[in-house]
Amino acid sequence: GAGVSQSPSNKVTEKGKDVELRCDPISGHTALYWYRQSLGQGLEFLIYFQGNSAPDKSGLPSDRFSAERTGGSVSTLTIQRTQQEDSAVYLCASSLDWDRNTGELFFGEGSRLTVL
């Protein structure tokens, strides 16, 4: 596609339910990032995928959070047993690998998650 696509754009769920957020990166981009944006907190790094390498999961806030990337393309972020503090906008970004890239990330419009 022309840009990074995220779905759903909005998700309202009840506390304790599981949610899945999807990201479809720009074709040819080997790097994929998930960030969380909370009001007044800026962007918090969650997880990074680069090609076939093991993902960098150092930003995941708890073991309720997990992500996978299938076939080096689409990624799914899963939050289990959601809590109210998980409410935020989840942003996905993609980029070329670092051999050909000077660092620009291309962002999707985000998935706004509200946990009641």
Place this chain on the structure above:
Amino acid sequence: AQSVTQLGSHVSVSEGALVLLRCNYSSSVPPYLFWYVQYPNQGLQLLLKYTTGATLVKGINGFEAEFKKSETSFHLTKPSAHMSDAAEYFCAVSRGGGSYIPTFGRGTSLIVHP
């Protein structure tokens, strides 16, 4: 390790006035520095970036920023604000401590008054 500090969560200017958004970074290696803009209900888009070479970089919509190593700063400026510049602006750093994962500041909301 790397970090970014954006001074001021909100900056208010009049249309036509100078825009100055401040960013200071911390990095153990020569950094890559970025400014992104986020309009309401949209994702972030790149305004400009510094990697190597000329320390004054120009971006889209008349914005520019200067990398000052001695001050560890990368402030964003625009000579004359326009109403359409109202948005959230994020400074980011990468390569600090060997990490290519960008670290973002908390953002500065630019408010433009008519």
